[in-house]
Amino acid sequence: MKRFIILILTITILLTGCWDKREINQLAFVQGLGIERGKDDMIHIIVEILKPGLLTAGGGGAGGTGGGSAAGKPYAVFQASGVDFAKAFSNLNNELPRSLFLQYNEIIFLEEKFATSGIYQTLDFMTRNPEFRRTAYILVVTGGSLEELFDLPSSSELERYPYKEVLGIIANQRNTSSSYVCDLNEFIETLEIPQKAPITGRLEIVKKDGKATGLRMVGSAVFNKDKLVGFLEEQDTKAVMVLMNKLKRSTLTLDKGLKGEKAHISLVVTKAHTDIIPKVQDKDISFDIKVNIEAYMNEQETKYDLTEPQNLEKLQLLINDKIKQAINRALFILQKKYNADVVGFINILHQRKPKEWKKVQQDWDKIYPDVKFNVTVKSIVRRTGLSSKPILPR
């Protein structure tokens, strides 16, 4: 009897496993998932599916044959519509000979119109479905349809398929900080903080004579709740990133010389740290923003010797000015134009002054546009590069 029970147990344990088994060669690797608002308010999804055979069939051979012809593309594009996201997905599955495999998808492309109409249900699907990685980036695509994006011939020809290019561009943002790309996890986390607004990257399809020719990251897209409300330019994005303490490395260009003359001086910001301290007086809420910047010289059009302490000091003052202006501008746009608390001042208030937060948090969207900010910037230029004195042509 005991043996019999052991046998039954063994069988039940061993025979449960195969149900979710799928061989790796029966998968449709999705790399690139786009969501649009289709006709009749339908959700329209578009996926880029890799063809493993073509991708690994030797770089030279495939490159030679795939130099433009559709058959040589190492990926295929499929589309489907549905009343909601799940329906669209199952419709997509109906077209595919292999089962969709989403875990490798690292970017979710949101078409501009769709983003404007709200992406709540998409996020709901993505958080429920175990196949979506929370590390996937969210991008808002402007300047063209997603079909155009996926159909782009690899513009730079450095990568085999457009998705890879976007991934590369995103990775490069770490050095330039010209756009802030948010991943799914952060997006959802931000949404769950009341009154805080998410921000993510904006990908523009570059067009020439009405034909899509390339891709470019331009600044960021600002959301309010789950709806896209507008865009930030590159400079403003950088300023917002400084405020969010997210700036890792960026180029800063001043447009005047040390004595106010017209010239360009470029610096690389290597460190930016911001402290935001909320202040409440009577009913007025204001924030002290203290920014610390570390940078090194990259290039100058003037001929100052920057090893001279006075010159360096002047330069630092110029940097302070420039950054202060940029931050004020960005804050103004966020406050007055979009009324979106991207930096999360409400969050800081919650942490630092919980009592005040309780009073204002319900009406924050009314109070926020009138909040005062007091920005002070302190910058240090650490290095001047290899040269101390500029080359003087004689």
Added chain:
Amino acid sequence: MPHKAANPEYIRQNYQYMMLSKDLEENIYIFQVLLKESSDVVFREFNIGDKKVKGFLMYIDGMIDKFVIDRNVLRPMMIEARKLDEVTYTKKQFFDYMKDYFITACDVKEKDKIGDILDGILEGDTAVIIDGIDKSMVISTKGWEGRNISESTTESYVRGPKEAFVETLRINTSMLRRRIKHPDFVIENLKIGKYSKTDVSIAYVKSIADDTVVQEVKKRLKKVQIDGVIDSGYLEEFIEDNPFSPFPQIAHSEKPDKVSAEILEGKVAILVDGSPFVLTVPVIFAQFFQAGEDYYERYFLASALRVLRIIAMLTALLFPSIYIAETTFHQEMIPTQLAISVAAQREGVPFPALLEALFMEVTFEILREAGIRLPMQVGQAVSIVGGLVIGQAAVQAGLVSPAMVIVVALTGIASFAIPAFNIAITFRLLRFIIMIAAGTLGFFGIIMVVMMILAHMASLESFGVPYLSPLTPSRAQELSDVLIRVPWWAKILRPRTIQRKNIVRQEDTRG
């Protein structure tokens, strides 16, 4: 003859208890009845000196050293004895006189039981019986052809002693004795096997080895009642703690240096005549990853190699399973590029990954087995064919994917990197179980089986020593010889898991 001994049937049944008689003819008759069917038994009758006293000598050809009999037994008794003056000894005294003054062989025993004499002869001794005396001299003349001490084929070192045990027990014990020259080093003898009467020796250092372990080894060895012991492998199965475990609980080695080092740690060695493999108990799991050479080479290198061996062990055990689990259940764990390339490779393969892996692994095991059993010349042909089959043809035929070839090849090579062959076969076997679990349950299955194996290992004991010690139960101090090998000057204590009574290995001279 009215004597009972006249009946051959009676002799055959009762020779164990029969005594020698004074009548030489009768003695000869008895031995001839017992041994006459064997052509290798030599009976030699001769006269002692010129006294016309008859003598009789018996031995088994091939087991003895003829030179010793010629010069130290026959020559003194037949020729030297002629010089004897006319001395009137009683027959009893004559025997002692012969033994004390003439036989110049060094090991001479008096025996009067037929059974004892017969045992001596069968072991390679020579029995001398003199007319009118009911005692015999059993002279040790053992000397048979044996293999010379040569290099080990199963455990080879770059640095360290090259000699290996041979099939002759006494030579083996001498190799140990040469390394441990202390009166406390004991070599006890036992005879096991009803027909084979194999000499088995237990070797240990009395002042280091745990008494309970020594007693336990003797107790277990004495319980063995078998027809014959041909190799130490027989005994290993009889005396191990858990005979149903796939894990070896007794270590064996062909190297005297390794065995003597283990004896000095407090272990007990079991030597079996006819086997060049010496068993040592108790054993711990970590020991199977220690090569003898670790202790002769610089300790940095030895430590690094140990880590490498652990990695090799895990690879040999788990690599194919992880491949199967990842390609059938957990594709998201593979880096994208690799996954795409694996998918592309598997495009034309008709089997699921599990079958593919089993097919390749079984092929590999067949090749390996064939390569070991075949003579060297043919073995090479096998490896060439195998290399082609595995490496090229199977892939081109679309039976397996190239990635699988890499997996199987790496697994195979990794299993060779484990220094102890017996644990390597265990992993070979367990690998298949884990592969099936991985193919049906994915990582869950792998973890389940690995946990079952770990639980089993934790429950194992070898002569009272927990198998996984010093990892669990953990003894922090002894971990110095598990993953790393600390320098010799830092090894102040002997491993306490093995014995406790004499743990100081060396004086701490570091000040």
